[in-house]
Structures are given as C-alpha cells and as structure tokens.
Amino acid sequence: MKYLITGGCGFIGVNLVSYLLRKDPSLKIRILDNLSTGKAENLKEAGILDKVDLIVGDICDYDTCIRACKGVDSVIHLAAQSGVIPSIEDPFTDCKINVIGTLNLLKASLENGVEKFIFASSNAPIGESNPPVNENKIPRPASPYGASKLSCEAYCSAFYHSYGLKTLIFRFSNVYGPYSLHKSSVVAKFIKDAMLKKELTIYGDGNQTRDFIYVDDICQAIWLALGCEKEIWGKPIHLGTGKETRIIDLANFVKSLFNDNIRISFAPERKGEIKKNFSDISKAKEILGFSPSVELKDGVRRVYEWFKTKEIDEIRNAVILSGSE
Ligand SMILES: NC(=O)c1ccc[n+]([C@@H]2O[C@H](COP(=O)([O-])OP(=O)(O)OC[C@H]3O[C@@H](n4cnc5c(N)ncnc54)[C@H](O)[C@@H]3O)[C@@H](O)[C@H]2O)c1
Missing domain, CATH: 3.90.25.10 (UDP-galactose 4-epimerase, domain 1)
Structure with a gap:
C-alpha cells in the first residue's frame, strides 16, 4: 500500500507516519509538506526520515499535488492553516491554503485513481453549540478557520457523490502529543x-x-478507516474521547x-x-470500532x-x- 500524507512533517503528521510504520513497516509513505510549520527534523528525531519519500512543496500548487498523488492508494490530508486566531487575523490566507489546497488535492487524487481520501477537519465547523457535538448538529462556524474547514468538508462530500472518490471527514477534537x-x-x-x-x-x-485527545488515538481512528470496507464515505465522523x-x-x-x-x-x-x-464519539465507536485509550x-x-x-x-x-x- 502507498499512502500520501500531506502535512506529514507537522505535529499530527509525524505521529501518524510513525504510528502507521509501527503498524506495518512495509507501507510506502510519501509526504507532501511545504515546511511552513512542520520540519523534516521532526521525522529525523522520530527515526523515520529515511523511511519516507518527502516532497517539499505546496498544496496550493495543483501540479505539485498531481505529482504527489501519483501511484498512491490513499491520501490522508492533514496540511492546513490550522489555527483559529491566524484565521481571524487573515481569512484570505486561511481560505487559500485550506479550501484551494484541499480542492487541488481532491482533484489530483481523482486524476490519479486514488481510492480513499481522509480529511482532517475539526469541531470548528460546528461553532457554538450545546455539547456533546455529533454528526447531527447543524454547522454554524464561529471563525474563518471553521468556515474553511466546513467548505473542505462540502468538497469531500461532493467528490464522493459526483465522482465516487471515497472521502471521509474526521472532525478531531483538541489533539495533543509529542x-x-x-x-x-x-x-x-x-x-x-x-x-x-x-x-x-x-x-x-x-x-x-x-x-483533549492524545494523538495516538487519532492515529488509531485513521488506521481503522484505511482498512474499513463499510459504506462510510462522504460524511463526517467525530473523534475525541x-x-x-x-x-x-x-x-x-x-x-x-x-x-x-x-x-x-x-x-x-x-x-x-x-x-x-466535547464530542459524542458513538458513531466512530460503532462504525470503526474506535476506542480512545x-x-x-x-x-x-x-x-x-x-x-x-x-x-x-x-x-x-x-x-x-x-x-x-
Ligand atoms: N492539532 C489539533 O488539535 C487539531 C484539531 C482539529 C483539526 N486539526 C487538523 O489536523 C491537521 C494537522 O494539524 P497539526 O496540528 O498537525 O498542524 P501542524 O501545523 O503541526 O501541521 C500542518 C502541516 O502542514 C504543513 N503545511 C501547511 N500549509 C501547507 C501548504 N500550503 N502546503 C503543504 N504543506 C503545508 C505544515 O508545514 C505542517 O507540517 C490540520 O488540518 C488541522 O486543521 C488539528
């Protein structure tokens, strides 16, 4: 299996690549990262720099996305402008990286015959709402970051229904870890x-x-989704504890x-x-057998x-x- 992990030099990315290689050392992993917040040294520190194919490039560049998706079975799309405060300060940059970058990757995945596309969303699309948040809540983003992630979710849904790309949206709660x-x-x-x-x-x-969810528990859910053969595509699933x-x-x-x-x-x-x-994780438990530990x-x-x-x-x-x- 060959996976493309965008944002693989960032916080969740490095933990995810390490986790996947622990689960299956024979996996072929390519990373696409522009090193804006992530660092190749993180991969080195984790002892996995020589086990991955690192493309330093930007998801806002469609040709780079096409190159990165070649020969890939599944994409796990983590690269993003990932802060609420920066999105409030500069909503245009947030929109460009998150929305255009995601659209580029979805289209490049389609062009390259990628089977599954897992998108890292957040609880931010939901906005202010009585917790626990779950998949039935009507999204009302309170920040540009929430708005851009919601737009990406909409494109993931559209690419499944219009073209059959098996997209899955994970709404992470607050992730922490090394x-x-x-x-x-x-x-x-x-x-x-x-x-x-x-x-x-x-x-x-x-x-x-x-x-607050420990990063390895997020990785567990992604691992379960990569192996899942149920009809779960085009929709969001909440992840948390x-x-x-x-x-x-x-x-x-x-x-x-x-x-x-x-x-x-x-x-x-x-x-x-x-x-x-806080999140209601009953759908993740029921459909994926997810169990944060x-x-x-x-x-x-x-x-x-x-x-x-x-x-x-x-x-x-x-x-x-x-x-x-
Ligand atoms: N950390 C959390 O608590 C949390 C919660 C909900 C959702 N998420 C989502 O999970 C994903 C990963 O978050 P993270 O916490 O690891 O963030 P991070 O900033 O550590 O990682 C993002 C990575 O993407 C790369 N990147 C940014 N812009 C890029 C671009 N234009 N082209 C290529 N690479 C680019 C960065 O260099 C970095 O390595 C993001 O999509 C984020 O929105 C994170």
Whole structure:
C-alpha cells in the first residue's frame, strides 16, 4: 500500500507516519509538506526520515499535488492553516491554503485513481453549540478557520457523490502529543510556558471546556478507516474521547507537574472561541470500532516528558515563532 500524507512533517503528521510504520513497516509513505510549520527534523528525531519519500512543496500548487498523488492508494490530508486566531487575523490566507489546497488535492487524487481520501477537519465547523457535538448538529462556524474547514468538508462530500472518490471527514477534537513544539494549542502552550517559568494564562474564567485527545488515538481512528470496507464515505465522523475537561483543571494539572511553582493568571476571553466543547464519539465507536485509550493525565505526562528532551532556548524560540508571547 502507498499512502500520501500531506502535512506529514507537522505535529499530527509525524505521529501518524510513525504510528502507521509501527503498524506495518512495509507501507510506502510519501509526504507532501511545504515546511511552513512542520520540519523534516521532526521525522529525523522520530527515526523515520529515511523511511519516507518527502516532497517539499505546496498544496496550493495543483501540479505539485498531481505529482504527489501519483501511484498512491490513499491520501490522508492533514496540511492546513490550522489555527483559529491566524484565521481571524487573515481569512484570505486561511481560505487559500485550506479550501484551494484541499480542492487541488481532491482533484489530483481523482486524476490519479486514488481510492480513499481522509480529511482532517475539526469541531470548528460546528461553532457554538450545546455539547456533546455529533454528526447531527447543524454547522454554524464561529471563525474563518471553521468556515474553511466546513467548505473542505462540502468538497469531500461532493467528490464522493459526483465522482465516487471515497472521502471521509474526521472532525478531531483538541489533539495533543509529542512533536507539538511549534503549536500554540493549550496543552503545548501551558507546558512550554511552565518550562520557561512563565505564568499559565487562561483566557476567560477557566470554566470553558475541551475534549483533549492524545494523538495516538487519532492515529488509531485513521488506521481503522484505511482498512474499513463499510459504506462510510462522504460524511463526517467525530473523534475525541467523549470527555469534557475544564481549562482550569488542565492548568492545575500542568502546574502540579512543575511542583506547583508556576502561577496561573486570567485574561479576557478571546472572540471566536467556543465556550463548551466535547464530542459524542458513538458513531466512530460503532462504525470503526474506535476506542480512545490514553487518559488525559497519562497523555499530558508523556508530552511533558517529551518537552523535557528539548533545550530551553529551543522552547523559547518556538514560543516566539508561534506568536504566543
Ligand atoms: N492539532 C489539533 O488539535 C487539531 C484539531 C482539529 C483539526 N486539526 C487538523 O489536523 C491537521 C494537522 O494539524 P497539526 O496540528 O498537525 O498542524 P501542524 O501545523 O503541526 O501541521 C500542518 C502541516 O502542514 C504543513 N503545511 C501547511 N500549509 C501547507 C501548504 N500550503 N502546503 C503543504 N504543506 C503545508 C505544515 O508545514 C505542517 O507540517 C490540520 O488540518 C488541522 O486543521 C488539528
């Protein structure tokens, strides 16, 4: 089997490539990544750089997508502008990378006879909604990022119904794990700030909730979908743990990992951010046999151990680059 993983040098990408090669070392994996946030060094650190075919290129370039999809059985499309805040600051760039990039890849997959196309979406298309979120909720995006992901979902549906490309949309909840040095999502951010002996800043009162899923559990669902022969195509499936965690509780747990030597502070809540969110994962369980297995405290401890292997200067630079300082 040959897989194309776009965004394979990024956070979820590196974890996914490692996971797939652990499951089946004979897999042929090609990565398409423009290295805008991901790094080839991540693949090197994971010991898989020489096991993949890395194309450095942009999904916004159709010819590059055609080249990347040649001879490929399945595409797992992760490459994206993946932040809510950057999408609010620059919705045009978010739209170009997410919508045009995805359309390029869908068309290139079709032209190359790709069988399955798995798309990384998020809960953001749903917007503000009473949790738990599931596949029956009417999407009402609260951010340009949610809008662009929803548009990609629509194209995935259209490519299945118009052309028979077996697309599948996974709506990830909040994913955390190793190789997240460049991420400004809350688990990575709290750990980085704590390592730099900075305060853990909570936007709002800390009672907002998220469904945090360890990256290997996301990889498990993708692995199950790649092998799935049921008629599941063209539709979204929510992935998460089904558990709701308050940001204040996460902050207190991270604080405890640093012997409580870190302060927690509060700042005004940010526009476009959803207050309460967790996923109903019954469809993923029923259709794919999905079963998330990593408990939050265990997972966060693993991420903390991974961050401890980094130099403080590396962490400081990552914080400056991710614009979260
Ligand atoms: N991390 C999460 O919590 C989360 C939650 C929901 C959905 N997602 C989705 O999962 C996917 C992966 O997210 P991630 O957290 O690993 O992000 P990431 O930023 O670490 O990875 C994205 C990768 O895509 C690459 N990339 C970006 N623009 C590109 C372009 N134009 N052409 C080629 N490559 C490009 C980057 O260099 C990077 O390696 C994204 O689609 C994201 O929207 C992530």
